[in-house]
Amino acid sequence: MQRSAVIAFCFGLLALPAAGFAQQPENIVLNDKDVKQLTPHVWAIYGNPNIGIVVGSKGTLVVDTGLGKRNGTTVDAVMEKLRKGKLYLATTHFHPEHVTGQSGFPADTVVIRNIAQQKELEESGAGMIDFFRSRSDVNKELLVDAGIDKADILFDNEMTLDLGDVTVRMVYFGPAHTNGDIVFFVEPEKVMISGDIVQNKFTILPIGTKTTIKGWISVLDRAAELKPALILPDHSPPGDSAMFAEQRAYMVDLLAQTQAAKSQGKSVEDAVKVVTAELQTKYPGWLRPGNATRAITMAYKEAP
Numbered sequence: 001m002q003r004s005a006v007i008a009f010c011f012g013l014l015a016l017p018a019a020g021f022a023q024q025p026e027n028i029v030l031n032d033k034d035v036k037q038l039t040p041h042v043w044a045i046y047g048n049p050n051i052g053i054v055v056g057s058k059g060t061l062v063v064d065t066g067l068g069k070r071n072g073t074t075v076d077a078v079m080e081k082l083r084k085g086k087l088y089l090a091t092t093h094f095h096p097e098h099v100t101g102q103s104g105f106p107a108d109t110v111v112i113r114n115i116a117q118q119k120e121l122e123e124s125g126a127g128m129i130d131f132f133r134s135r136s137d138v139n140k141e142l143l144v145d146a147g148i149d150k151a152d153i154l155f156d157n158e159m160t161l162d163l164g165d166v167t168v169r170m171v172y173f174g175p176a177h178t179n180g181d182i183v184f185f186v187e188p189e190k191v192m193i194s195g196d197i198v199q200n201k202f203t204i205l206p207i208g209t210k211t212t213i214k215g216w217i218s219v220l221d222r223a224a225e226l227k228p229a230l231i232l233p234d235h236s237p238p239g240d241s242a243m244f245a246e247q248r249a250y251m252v253d254l255l256a257q258t259q260a261a262k263s264q265g266k267s268v269e270d271a272v273k274v275v276t277a278e279l280q281t282k283y284p285g286w287l288r289p290g291n292a293t294r295a296i297t298m299a300y301k302e303a304p
C-alpha cells in the first residue's frame, strides 16, 4: 500500500474508534467485543487501558496487558484471532493495568521492556499492585495472583522490531508520567501508541520519582518530532498530532500559573485551588481533573 493511501486509511477510520471509545472509557475488565482495526496493521482493544496490537507478516506485537491475568487472557484471545508469526509483548510503563496481565499470555511470548521501566517495575511494582488492590474489590480479585514479571529482551533507549511488512520503533525519551515510559511508532502507517506520554484531553499525572513537568515537556517535544498521523493513547480516545500542541499548552500554562501563584506568596494548597480553577475554565472537559492536584504540587516544587 502506498504511504498516502495508508495515511488516508488512518484518517478515514478516525471518527469511528473515537465514537466507540466514548461508550466504555473506564472499563477495567476488558471486553473482547471492544476491538477496532485502526489501520492495515494496527488494532486496538478499547478499555482501561487501551491495548494496541500490531500484526505484521512475520510477527505480532501486543502493547500492554490489562489488569491481572484474566485481562491478559482476554487480550491473548483477541490477539490469537489476528496473530501471524512470533508473538511479542511490550508495555508502555510499569503501572499494574499495563503489565500484570503478562501471566495470561502463552509461555513462548517474547517480552520486551526498556531497562528503566524494568528497574522501576522491580523497585516500585509491588507497592503499586498493593495500592491498586486497595482501590476496589474488582481490582483485588483481578490482581489476586499478580506478581513482578521479567522481560526476555531489555533495551536502553531505542529498539526497532521487524514484524515483516511493518516495523515498530520503541523509544525511551526519559522520565515523563513515570520514570520509564516509552512510545511505540509503527511504520509505514505512522501510528504512535503513546501510553500516558501524550493523551487526548487528559489531565497529566506526573508520578515517577524522577519526573519533572519540564522534563515531560521535553519528552513530549521529542515524541512529536516523529510526526505520527494517528495516536493511540492508553486512557483516552485516539487522535491526531494536534494532541501534542494541546497537551503542551496545558503543561506550559500549568507551570506558568503555578509559578505566578508561588511568586505571589501563595501556599501550595492555595496554588492548587487557584490553578485548578483556572485550568478547568481554560481546558473544560479534560478527563481525570483530579490529577491536577499532583501536577500543580510538582510544578510548585519546580518553580524558582
Ligand SMILES: [Zn+2]
Binding pocket: 093, 095, 177, 196
Ligand atoms: Zn500509568
